[in-house]
Amino acid sequence: MEPIMNNITLTGIPRSGTTLTCHLLNKVSNTVALHEPMDVFEFSKLQQPQAICDSIEKFFLDTRQSILTEGKAITKHHNQKVPDNPIASEKKGNELRQSIAERGEIPIEKNLNANFYLIIKHPAAFTALLPHLKKNFACFAVMRNPLSVLASWNSVNLPVNTGHAPAAEGLNAQLAHDLSQREDCLDRQLFLLSWFYEQYATHLPQEAILRYEETVSSQGKSLKKIVPEAKNLSEPLQSKNKNPLYDSDTMQNIAKRLLATPGAYWDFYSKESVETLLKQY
Numbered sequence: 001m002e003p004i005m006n007n008i009t010l011t012g013i014p015r016s017g018t019t020l021t022c023h024l025l026n027k028v029s030n031t032v033a034l035h036e037p038m039d040v041f042e043f044s045k046l047q048q049p050q051a052i053c054d055s056i057e058k059f060f061l062d063t064r065q066s067i068l069t070e071g072k073a074i075t076k077h078h079n080q081k082v083p084d085n086p087i088a089s090e091k092k093g094n095e096l097r098q099s100i101a102e103r104g105e106i107p108i109e110k111n112l113n114a115n116f117y118l119i120i121k122h123p124a125a126f127t128a129l130l131p132h133l134k135k136n137f138a139c140f141a142v143m144r145n146p147l148s149v150l151a152s153w154n155s156v157n158l159p160v161n162t163g164h165a166p167a168a169e170g171l172n173a174q175l176a177h178d179l180s181q182r183e184d185c186l187d188r189q190l191f192l193l194s195w196f197y198e199q200y201a202t203h204l205p206q207e208a209i210l211r212y213e214e215t216v217s218s219q220g221k222s223l224k225k226i227v228p229e230a231k232n233l234s235e236p237l238q239s240k241n242k243n244p245l246y247d248s249d250t251m252q253n254i255a256k257r258l259l260a261t262p263g264a265y266w267d268f269y270s271k272e273s274v275e276t277l278l279k280q281y
Contacts, residue, residue: 006115006116006117006118007057007060007120007137007138008117008118008119008120008137008138008139008140009056009119009120009121009126009133009138009139009140010033010119010120010121010122010126010139010140010141010142010226011122011123011127011130011133011139011141011142012121012123012127012141012143012196012210013123013141013142013143013144013149013193013197014123014124014149014153014160014165015144015149015153015156015158016123016142016143016149016212017142017144017212017215018121018123018142019035019082019083019084019085019101019121020084020212021121021142021215021223021226022034022035022119023082023083023084024215024220024223024233024235025117025119025223025226025227025230026082027220027233027235028117028223028227028229028230028232029110029111029229030110030111030112030113030116030117030229031117031118031119031227031229032067032112032116032117032118032119033082033118033119033120033121034073034120034121035075035076035077035082035083035101035121036075036076036121036123037059037063037074037075037076037103037120038056038059038120038122040122040124040125040167041166041167041170042055043055043125043129043170043171044171049129049131049132050132052129053129053132053133053137056120056133056136056137057137059120060118060120063118063120064116067108067112067116068112068114071107071108071109072105072106072107073105073106073108074103074104074105074106075104075106076101076102076103077101077102077103077104077106078101078102080107082106083101086099086100086101087099087100087156088100089245090245091155091245096155096157096161097155097156098156098157099156099157099158117226117227119226119227122167124165124167125167125168125171126139127141127168127196127199127200128167128168128171128175128199130199130200130203130204131203134203134204139203139204139208140204140208140209140210140225140226141199141200141208141209141210142209142210142211142212142215143197143200143211143212143268144212144213144241145212145213145241145269145273145274145277146193146197146263146269146274147254147255147258147278148212148240148241149193150186150189150190150193150254150258151243151246151250151251151254152243152246153189154189154246154247154250154254155245155246155247160189160192162185162188163179163186163187163188163189163191163192164179164188164192165192175192175195178191178195179191179192186253186254186257190257190258190261190263191263193263193265194263194264195264196264197263197265197267197268198264201264201267201268207225209268210223210225210226211268212239212241213239213241215237216237216238217239219233219234219235219236219237220234220237221234242277242281246281248281251278251281252278252281255274255278258274259271259274259275
């Protein structure tokens with residue numbers, strides 16, 4: 001099957017800026033970007049990868065029809081909009097930060113032609129499916145400095161906080177097995193993080209990889225890799241790599257283990273970039 005170029009699957013490391021990417025792309029003309037609109041846990045019931053890809057294609061077609069005829073789409077949202085961050089920006093004491101997004105139908109109030117760009121984003125499931133997705137759709141992935149990703153994982157009430165990605169594990173038995181063999185939480189996180197980077201290194205060309213840091217520094221213009229009109233974005237973005245919500249002692253411990261652990265993250269980020277970031281804490 002030839003990829004349908006205006007049906008785009010977006011994936012990325014959880015907490016790397018994938019939702020921010022959708023938020024920004026929704027500011028681009030003739031474009032709709034949806035944040036985790038599918039029930040990806042249904043994929044495992046289909047068993048065969050091509051059957052899963054066919055179900056995703058049907059979801060694209062049904063969503064296009066809904067947007068064009070009814071002006072509605074299903075997505076995770078906050079106050080009827082795809083947010084720039086689906087996790088609360090504040091926390092109470094030592095509690096983990098909570099999700100503020102819910103899945104539901106929202107209005108799509110844009111002037112769109114029949115061939116508008118439709119982006120569907122799922123970090124864990126689409127990463128696990130990447131070898132098959134790339135044969136059926138245009139695919140892009142978002143990544144971020146590994147120390148910042150791990151710091152975020154340790155601050156949020158999501159499965160990655162304990163070193164798991166259920167949507168990916170349900171589609172990749174080897175990943176589930178490998179994670180189950182690791183009792184130490186940070187060890188699981190480091191293994192899982194490397195697995196994400198490894199999938200992108202193996203299955204995507206460099207031009208399909210988006211770095212959070214470049215998105216911020218370019219004010220969103222770097223997203224022209226996905227939709228050419230994004231070159232006109234000029235959003236006042238601030239990096240969250242240095243975040244007061246990240247505990248300094250935790251950061252030091254994570255960084256020590258990260259710098260001492262081999263992984264596919266070093267194919268994309270240097271140890272110097274981690275050390276430079278650490279100096280800010």
